[in-house]
Amino acid sequence: MTHPVQLGGIHHAAYRCRDAKETVEWYQRMLGMRYTTAFAEDHVPSTGEYDPYMHVFLDAGNGNVLAFFELPRQPEMGRDPHTPIWVQHLAFRVADEAALLAAKAHLEAEGVAVLGPTHHGIFRSIYFFDPNGHRIELATDIGTPDQYAELARVAPLMLAEWSETRQAPRHADWLHQPPAGEG
Structure with missing residues:
Protein backbone atom coordinates (compact mmCIF):
# COMPACT_ATOMS: atom_id res chain seq x y z
CA MET A 1 0.00 0.00 0.00
CA GLN A 74 11.24 39.71 18.69
CA PRO A 75 13.15 39.26 21.98
CA GLU A 76 16.83 38.35 21.69
CA MET A 77 17.17 34.83 20.39
CA GLY A 78 18.22 32.12 22.80
CA ARG A 79 18.31 28.37 23.01
CA ASP A 80 16.38 25.74 24.91
CA PRO A 81 18.09 25.68 28.34
CA HIS A 82 16.84 22.13 28.96
CA THR A 83 18.49 20.63 25.87
CA PRO A 84 22.29 20.09 25.89
CA ILE A 85 24.08 22.26 23.34
CA TRP A 86 25.41 19.19 21.47
CA VAL A 87 21.93 17.83 20.66
CA GLN A 88 20.43 20.32 18.19
CA HIS A 89 22.69 20.77 15.18
CA LEU A 90 22.85 20.93 11.41
CA ALA A 91 24.95 18.23 9.74
CA PHE A 92 26.29 18.62 6.22
CA ARG A 93 27.95 15.90 4.14
CA VAL A 94 31.44 16.29 2.70
CA ALA A 95 32.95 14.00 0.07
CA ASP A 96 35.63 12.19 2.04
CA GLU A 97 38.07 12.37 4.94
CA ALA A 98 40.46 14.59 2.98
CA ALA A 99 37.62 17.09 2.42
CA LEU A 100 36.75 16.91 6.13
CA LEU A 101 40.33 17.71 7.14
CA ALA A 102 40.56 20.49 4.54
CA ALA A 103 37.34 22.02 5.90
CA LYS A 104 38.73 21.84 9.43
CA ALA A 105 41.94 23.60 8.36
CA HIS A 106 39.96 26.30 6.51
CA LEU A 107 37.63 26.95 9.45
CA GLU A 108 40.48 27.09 11.95
CA ALA A 109 42.42 29.48 9.68
CA GLU A 110 39.31 31.71 9.76
CA GLY A 111 39.36 31.67 13.56
CA VAL A 112 36.57 29.15 14.09
CA ALA A 113 37.06 26.70 16.99
CA VAL A 114 36.59 23.16 15.64
CA LEU A 115 36.07 19.93 17.60
CA GLY A 116 37.14 16.67 15.99
CA PRO A 117 37.38 14.71 13.80
CA THR A 118 35.18 12.42 15.84
CA HIS A 119 34.75 8.75 14.91
CA HIS A 120 31.11 7.56 14.81
CA GLY A 121 31.69 4.09 13.39
CA ILE A 122 30.13 4.66 9.98
CA PHE A 123 31.10 8.32 9.62
CA ARG A 124 33.61 10.87 10.88
CA SER A 125 32.72 14.44 11.67
CA ILE A 126 33.85 17.82 12.95
CA TYR A 127 31.80 20.31 14.98
CA PHE A 128 31.74 24.09 15.33
CA PHE A 129 29.29 26.97 15.84
CA ASP A 130 27.94 29.58 13.44
CA PRO A 131 27.71 33.24 14.56
CA ASN A 132 24.14 32.62 15.80
CA GLY A 133 25.17 29.85 18.19
CA HIS A 134 23.85 27.03 16.00
CA ARG A 135 26.05 23.93 16.18
CA ILE A 136 27.24 22.74 12.77
CA GLU A 137 28.60 19.32 11.89
CA LEU A 138 30.47 18.33 8.75
CA ALA A 139 30.46 14.57 8.23
CA THR A 140 31.82 12.05 5.78
CA ASP A 141 30.52 8.51 5.46
CA ILE A 142 33.11 5.76 5.98
CA GLY A 143 30.88 2.74 6.58
CA THR A 144 30.75 -0.41 4.49
CA PRO A 145 27.59 -1.86 2.92
CA ASP A 146 27.70 -4.67 5.50
CA GLN A 147 27.83 -2.17 8.36
CA TYR A 148 24.85 -0.21 7.02
CA ALA A 149 22.91 -3.47 6.53
CA GLU A 150 23.65 -4.54 10.09
CA LEU A 151 22.55 -1.16 11.44
CA ALA A 152 19.28 -1.42 9.50
CA ARG A 153 18.78 -4.95 10.88
CA VAL A 154 19.27 -3.95 14.53
CA ALA A 155 17.47 -0.59 14.38
CA PRO A 156 14.01 -1.99 15.30
CA LEU A 157 15.56 -4.09 18.09
CA MET A 158 17.39 -1.10 19.51
CA LEU A 159 14.32 1.14 19.45
CA ALA A 160 12.17 -1.49 21.14
CA GLU A 161 14.75 -2.10 23.86
CA TRP A 162 15.28 1.65 24.40
CA SER A 163 11.51 2.19 24.66
CA GLU A 164 11.31 -0.37 27.45
CA THR A 165 14.50 0.40 29.41
CA ARG A 166 15.66 3.94 28.51
CA GLN A 167 19.16 2.43 28.59
CA ALA A 168 21.53 2.29 25.63
CA PRO A 169 20.99 -1.00 23.79
CA ARG A 170 24.22 -2.84 23.05
CA HIS A 171 23.26 -4.15 19.58
CA ALA A 172 25.74 -1.86 17.80
CA ASP A 173 28.62 -1.61 20.26
CA TRP A 174 31.01 -2.20 17.37
CA LEU A 175 30.26 1.38 16.22
CA HIS A 176 32.05 2.75 19.26
CA GLN A 177 35.31 0.91 18.71
CA PRO A 178 38.09 3.06 17.27
CA PRO A 179 39.47 1.94 13.92
CA ALA A 180 42.64 -0.13 13.96
CA GLY A 181 45.62 2.06 14.75
CA GLU A 182 43.55 4.80 16.48
CA GLY A 183 42.79 3.26 19.83
Whole structure:
Protein backbone atom coordinates (compact mmCIF):
# COMPACT_ATOMS: atom_id res chain seq x y z
CA MET A 1 0.00 0.00 0.00
CA THR A 2 1.28 3.45 -0.86
CA HIS A 3 1.44 5.97 1.95
CA PRO A 4 -0.92 8.93 1.37
CA VAL A 5 1.95 11.41 1.89
CA GLN A 6 4.64 11.21 -0.77
CA LEU A 7 7.64 13.30 0.26
CA GLY A 8 10.17 14.51 -2.24
CA GLY A 9 12.86 15.48 0.26
CA ILE A 10 13.38 18.54 2.44
CA HIS A 11 12.41 21.77 0.68
CA HIS A 12 14.35 23.84 3.20
CA ALA A 13 15.21 23.90 6.87
CA ALA A 14 14.75 27.29 8.57
CA TYR A 15 16.41 28.66 11.68
CA ARG A 16 16.57 32.03 13.35
CA CYS A 17 19.58 34.32 13.01
CA ARG A 18 20.68 37.48 14.77
CA ASP A 19 21.74 39.30 11.59
CA ALA A 20 20.77 38.11 8.10
CA LYS A 21 23.67 39.82 6.31
CA GLU A 22 26.26 38.50 8.77
CA THR A 23 24.76 35.00 8.53
CA VAL A 24 24.75 34.96 4.71
CA GLU A 25 28.33 36.21 4.55
CA TRP A 26 29.51 33.68 7.17
CA TYR A 27 27.95 30.69 5.38
CA GLN A 28 29.39 31.88 2.07
CA ARG A 29 32.89 32.39 3.49
CA MET A 30 33.05 29.40 5.83
CA LEU A 31 31.10 26.74 3.94
CA GLY A 32 30.99 28.00 0.35
CA MET A 33 27.18 28.15 0.26
CA ARG A 34 25.55 30.19 -2.47
CA TYR A 35 23.05 32.83 -1.37
CA THR A 36 20.00 32.35 -3.59
CA THR A 37 16.85 34.07 -2.34
CA ALA A 38 15.43 36.53 0.16
CA PHE A 39 11.91 37.37 1.25
CA ALA A 40 11.13 40.36 3.45
CA GLU A 41 7.65 41.03 4.78
CA ASP A 42 6.02 43.18 7.42
CA HIS A 43 3.18 40.72 7.96
CA VAL A 44 3.55 36.97 8.34
CA PRO A 45 1.77 35.37 5.33
CA SER A 46 0.54 32.32 7.26
CA THR A 47 -0.88 34.22 10.26
CA GLY A 48 -1.32 37.81 9.09
CA GLU A 49 0.33 39.15 12.23
CA TYR A 50 2.61 42.17 12.08
CA ASP A 51 6.16 40.92 12.61
CA PRO A 52 8.67 42.29 10.08
CA TYR A 53 11.29 39.77 9.02
CA MET A 54 14.03 38.99 6.53
CA HIS A 55 14.07 35.38 5.32
CA VAL A 56 17.28 34.34 3.49
CA PHE A 57 18.03 31.10 1.65
CA LEU A 58 21.39 29.42 1.01
CA ASP A 59 22.16 26.52 -1.32
CA ALA A 60 23.78 23.71 0.68
CA GLY A 61 24.27 21.48 -2.38
CA ASN A 62 22.31 18.64 -3.99
CA GLY A 63 19.02 20.51 -3.82
CA ASN A 64 19.28 21.14 -0.08
CA VAL A 65 18.44 24.62 1.13
CA LEU A 66 19.22 26.20 4.48
CA ALA A 67 17.19 29.28 5.42
CA PHE A 68 17.28 31.83 8.22
CA PHE A 69 14.87 34.40 9.65
CA GLU A 70 16.03 37.67 11.14
CA LEU A 71 13.26 38.89 13.48
CA PRO A 72 14.20 42.36 14.75
CA ARG A 73 10.99 42.96 16.74
CA GLN A 74 11.24 39.71 18.69
CA PRO A 75 13.15 39.26 21.98
CA GLU A 76 16.83 38.35 21.69
CA MET A 77 17.17 34.83 20.39
CA GLY A 78 18.22 32.12 22.80
CA ARG A 79 18.31 28.37 23.01
CA ASP A 80 16.38 25.74 24.91
CA PRO A 81 18.09 25.68 28.34
CA HIS A 82 16.84 22.13 28.96
CA THR A 83 18.49 20.63 25.87
CA PRO A 84 22.29 20.09 25.89
CA ILE A 85 24.08 22.26 23.34
CA TRP A 86 25.41 19.19 21.47
CA VAL A 87 21.93 17.83 20.66
CA GLN A 88 20.43 20.32 18.19
CA HIS A 89 22.69 20.77 15.18
CA LEU A 90 22.85 20.93 11.41
CA ALA A 91 24.95 18.23 9.74
CA PHE A 92 26.29 18.62 6.22
CA ARG A 93 27.95 15.90 4.14
CA VAL A 94 31.44 16.29 2.70
CA ALA A 95 32.95 14.00 0.07
CA ASP A 96 35.63 12.19 2.04
CA GLU A 97 38.07 12.37 4.94
CA ALA A 98 40.46 14.59 2.98
CA ALA A 99 37.62 17.09 2.42
CA LEU A 100 36.75 16.91 6.13
CA LEU A 101 40.33 17.71 7.14
CA ALA A 102 40.56 20.49 4.54
CA ALA A 103 37.34 22.02 5.90
CA LYS A 104 38.73 21.84 9.43
CA ALA A 105 41.94 23.60 8.36
CA HIS A 106 39.96 26.30 6.51
CA LEU A 107 37.63 26.95 9.45
CA GLU A 108 40.48 27.09 11.95
CA ALA A 109 42.42 29.48 9.68
CA GLU A 110 39.31 31.71 9.76
CA GLY A 111 39.36 31.67 13.56
CA VAL A 112 36.57 29.15 14.09
CA ALA A 113 37.06 26.70 16.99
CA VAL A 114 36.59 23.16 15.64
CA LEU A 115 36.07 19.93 17.60
CA GLY A 116 37.14 16.67 15.99
CA PRO A 117 37.38 14.71 13.80
CA THR A 118 35.18 12.42 15.84
CA HIS A 119 34.75 8.75 14.91
CA HIS A 120 31.11 7.56 14.81
CA GLY A 121 31.69 4.09 13.39
CA ILE A 122 30.13 4.66 9.98
CA PHE A 123 31.10 8.32 9.62
CA ARG A 124 33.61 10.87 10.88
CA SER A 125 32.72 14.44 11.67
CA ILE A 126 33.85 17.82 12.95
CA TYR A 127 31.80 20.31 14.98
CA PHE A 128 31.74 24.09 15.33
CA PHE A 129 29.29 26.97 15.84
CA ASP A 130 27.94 29.58 13.44
CA PRO A 131 27.71 33.24 14.56
CA ASN A 132 24.14 32.62 15.80
CA GLY A 133 25.17 29.85 18.19
CA HIS A 134 23.85 27.03 16.00
CA ARG A 135 26.05 23.93 16.18
CA ILE A 136 27.24 22.74 12.77
CA GLU A 137 28.60 19.32 11.89
CA LEU A 138 30.47 18.33 8.75
CA ALA A 139 30.46 14.57 8.23
CA THR A 140 31.82 12.05 5.78
CA ASP A 141 30.52 8.51 5.46
CA ILE A 142 33.11 5.76 5.98
CA GLY A 143 30.88 2.74 6.58
CA THR A 144 30.75 -0.41 4.49
CA PRO A 145 27.59 -1.86 2.92
CA ASP A 146 27.70 -4.67 5.50
CA GLN A 147 27.83 -2.17 8.36
CA TYR A 148 24.85 -0.21 7.02
CA ALA A 149 22.91 -3.47 6.53
CA GLU A 150 23.65 -4.54 10.09
CA LEU A 151 22.55 -1.16 11.44
CA ALA A 152 19.28 -1.42 9.50
CA ARG A 153 18.78 -4.95 10.88
CA VAL A 154 19.27 -3.95 14.53
CA ALA A 155 17.47 -0.59 14.38
CA PRO A 156 14.01 -1.99 15.30
CA LEU A 157 15.56 -4.09 18.09
CA MET A 158 17.39 -1.10 19.51
CA LEU A 159 14.32 1.14 19.45
CA ALA A 160 12.17 -1.49 21.14
CA GLU A 161 14.75 -2.10 23.86
CA TRP A 162 15.28 1.65 24.40
CA SER A 163 11.51 2.19 24.66
CA GLU A 164 11.31 -0.37 27.45
CA THR A 165 14.50 0.40 29.41
CA ARG A 166 15.66 3.94 28.51
CA GLN A 167 19.16 2.43 28.59
CA ALA A 168 21.53 2.29 25.63
CA PRO A 169 20.99 -1.00 23.79
CA ARG A 170 24.22 -2.84 23.05
CA HIS A 171 23.26 -4.15 19.58
CA ALA A 172 25.74 -1.86 17.80
CA ASP A 173 28.62 -1.61 20.26
CA TRP A 174 31.01 -2.20 17.37
CA LEU A 175 30.26 1.38 16.22
CA HIS A 176 32.05 2.75 19.26
CA GLN A 177 35.31 0.91 18.71
CA PRO A 178 38.09 3.06 17.27
CA PRO A 179 39.47 1.94 13.92
CA ALA A 180 42.64 -0.13 13.96
CA GLY A 181 45.62 2.06 14.75
CA GLU A 182 43.55 4.80 16.48
CA GLY A 183 42.79 3.26 19.83
